Amino acid sequence: MELPLYLTFKEFENRYYDNLEKWFEEYRNASETDYLKALASLYSPYLYYNFANDRLQADASVQIKNCFFPYQEKMGISFSAALSQRTAAGNASSLSHVFEWKTVTMMEYAQHILDKINLHLSGNHGTEPKNILDFINDYRVITSRDGAGYCINYHQHQSTLPFLKAYLPVHGRTVNIAVYRDFIFSIVQIAGFIDHKLKEVMAPEYTIHAKCRADAKFKVQMSHQFLTMCN
Numbered sequence: 001m002e003l004p005l006y007l008t009f010k011e012f013e014n015r016y017y018d019n020l021e022k023w024f025e026e027y028r029n030a031s032e033t034d035y036l037k038a039l040a041s042l043y044s045p046y047l048y049y050n051f052a053n054d055r056l057q058a059d060a061s062v063q064i065k066n067c068f069f070p071y072q073e074k075m076g077i078s079f080s081a082a083l084s085q086r087t088a089a090g091n092a093s094s095l096s097h098v099f100e101w102k103t104v105t106m107m108e109y110a111q112h113i114l115d116k117i118n119l120h121l122s123g124n125h126g127t128e129p130k131n132i133l134d135f136i137n138d139y140r141v142i143t144s145r146d147g148a149g150y151c152i153n154y155h156q157h158q159s160t161l162p163f164l165k166a167y168l169p170v171h172g173r174t175v176n177i178a179v180y181r182d183f184i185f186s187i188v189q190i191a192g193f194i195d196h197k198l199k200e201v202m203a204p205e206y207t208i209h210a211k212c213r214a215d216a217k218f219k220v221q222m223s224h225q226f227l228t229m230c231n
Helices: 009-026 032-046 081-095 106-122 154-167 177-200 208-230
Strands: 047-050 055-058 061-068 098-105 149-151
Touching: 009 032, 009 177, 032 047, 032 154, 032 177, 032 208, 047 177, 047 208, 055 177, 055 208, 061 106, 098 106, 098 149, 106 154, 106 177, 154 177, 177 208
Parallel strands: none
Antiparallel strands: 047 055, 061 098, 061 149
16 A cells, blocks of 8 residues: 655544554554554654754755766857757767765655646646646656756655655646645654554554664764775
8 A cells, every 4th residue: 555645634634544454454464553664664864853952853855966077167168059960970988977966855856847847837738637746756757857957866756756646736737845844844743643653553663763863873884984994
């Protein structure tokens, strides 16, 4: 069963038992603990542990490759027929992409995906459906590149699908900033609800708080080891 991701705490809370009932219908030998563990996995990527305050905070972001052509400004490269002629002449190696990692919010990532889909739809006037959600995992559309810009890793993209399915409009060209703000505000409340339920079923080791805290400690340890090796 694919659990839906909710962008507000009220909607999550209201649908909790409905989805639990569906979970039991599909997994007859499962328990509420299994359901809560699945929810923790679904929502934990959008949170991080704050050591100073000993609490969870929202962190809805993703790392993405920002691809570009080296020295493109100095070389005056434009994506025109002239560039195609140079590439055909065997100069492609000098025009190959390089990239740098960039961290963007999930709202920025969603807008980038939405732009890709709308660009695809604008060039296809046949019988293809015009629903944005029909293309959020279309390999051709998601991995397409038009010169420089963000380069989407299709495997990494899979982890963003629950959020995109909940957030992207069915039709339209712009994501809703207000809805995103609601999500950032609600995600900590949702995590608190899940963690409370996990403690009720005597499974505190599976809480989002415990997972994010362990991940944060691991990153700190790895950072210390790296600094020690460098010194």
